[in-house]
Amino acid sequence: MPTDEPPDGKRAHLLEVLLTSSPATIPELAARLETHPATIERRCLALQKDGYVRHCTGGKVVPTDRARTSDSLVRPESGLDTHAASD
Numbered sequence: 161m162p163t164d165e166p167p168d169g170k171r172a173h174l175l176e177v178l179l180t181s182s183p184a185t186i187p188e189l190a191a192r193l194e195t196h197p198a199t200i201e202r203r204c205l206a207l208q209k210d211g212y213v214r215h216c217t218g219g220k221v222v223p224t225d226r227a228r229t230s231d232s233l234v235r236p237e238s239g240l241d242t243h244a245a246s247d
Contacts, residue, residue: 183220
């Protein structure tokens with residue numbers, strides 16, 4: 161069941177990347193974020209549990225409408241990142 165809390169820290173950064181470059185695979189995201197694929201997979205699963213992303217055919221990950229319309233996320237085009245760097 162999705163939570164009402166917006167993602168923060170590294171999950172929020174991952175979601176921001178997905179908003180500008182989706183669909184993307186776990187290995188593509190890992191390379192772009194210079195992070196181990198297992199870490200990206202774990203973060204994507206947490207985002208999926210909260211209703212922000214979904215996994216599609218072919219292993220692609222895409223943001224949901226909830227992610228696209230969430231007012232609580234920092235948009236990549238804003239140039240501002242107010243989220244903590246925690247996971």
